[in-house]
Amino acid sequence: MVSVKIPQHKPEKEQVKTGKAKKAKTLKKNKKILQKPPPAPTINKVKDNSTNIVKRKKKSHFKMPSKIITEDLVTSCLVALEKLTNHYDKKNAIFGDETQIFIEIRCIKIPNTKGNIRIVLPHSTLSKTGEVCLVTPDLKKGKKIDHDPTIEHWEDMLRGAGVTTVKTVLPMRQLRVEYDQYELKRRLLTQHDFIMVDNRVLNHVSHILGKMFFAKHNMLIPVKINEKKDLKKNIDNGLHTVMLRISEGQTSTVLVGHTAMSQSNIKENILALVQKLKDKFPGGEANIRSLSIKLPLSLSLPLYLTLRPSNSISAPRIKQNKPKSFVIYEDELTTTPGNIVQVAPDGTVNLKKINKRKRAKNDSDIEENEDTENEDIFSSDDDE
Secondary structure (H helix, E strand, C coil), rough: CCCCCCCCCCCHHHHHHHHHHHHHHHHHHHHHHHHCCCCCCCEEEEEEECCCCEECCCCCCCCCCCHHHHCCCCCHHHHHHHHHHHHHHHHCCCCCCEEEEEEEEEECCCCCCCCCEEEECCCCCCCCCCCCEEEEEEEECCCCCHHHHHHHHHHHHHHCCCCCCCEEEEHHHHHHHHHCHHHHHHHHHHHHEEEEEECCCHHHHHHHCCCCHHHHHCCEECCCCCCCCHHHHHHHHHCCCEEECCCCCCCCEEEEEEECCHHHHHHHHHHHHHHHHHHHHCHHHHHHHEEEEEEECCCCCCEEEECCCHHHHHCCCCCCCCCCCCCEEEEEECCCEEEEEEEEECCCEEEEECCHHHHHHHHHHHHHHHHHHHHHHHHHHCCC
């Protein structure tokens, strides 16, 4: 007899159990895979052979305005500005009327002091109907001396050099005598679009006229006036000069042109200004948060904007050239002991605390001087 093994079939319940066990195992594997942390991103590392220290490369994704602002971007902004003005007022076309065009600069960190930055542009911002005034030093100083000879002298010098843009010459004596009231100073401000001042009398003129002349653009622009040579060249440089007034706030504006200028000239002025902000703006172009173009009563159109963190930039400081006679006087205060008062020629007053070590040294020096004086007195008495 041959024995034949008959395969025994498992019951359905056991098959169901094995299927559930397999599913549970696969779920556990999937959970373990999900719980594993993702692989760390690869970082470019640089090994320093001298110190065997691993350094990481710092890649900054922020670009400077000189690399981003191009001719195409400026032209598109000027076209958008033209459409914007036509939307508000169809009568005044942007390149038909003489309306001033500005560049608005917003900084990341505010400078420590106020200041004026002089920038020379390739094209003059003076309009065709603009009035130019030139403030000159007096030939002879004195209260009773007439200022008409000085006016005639400078007018003859300008005519001989071929300068036709300057229409009024204003000597220092006439400025002191005839413009001593606020209303007269305001009239001088409204009558002229451009006021240039000789470097020799710039501080006196700014002191006489006051702060309202600094609020308006193209006012009190320094010029070197040489009677013998380069008179016309210096006047032309003054007409091409704009002043960037840096105040205590974050925003400042610069005049770039007017609407009667051609679009190519405005574009060249804007590109030249952006290139010169590298060296002349406090903190460099890394301290610029945004640049935008605007009219006096219009919205600003952005040229450049960055999200650079303020921690990556150090606080900018403006160096001011002080004259040789600028001396700060200081002395101790009796009302608040331990402090020193510092008074500057411009009237600013500062309080400083004295270090305890310095104060102790000063007291010891005074006591030693008193002891030596007493010894000298006693020795002289003994000798007698």
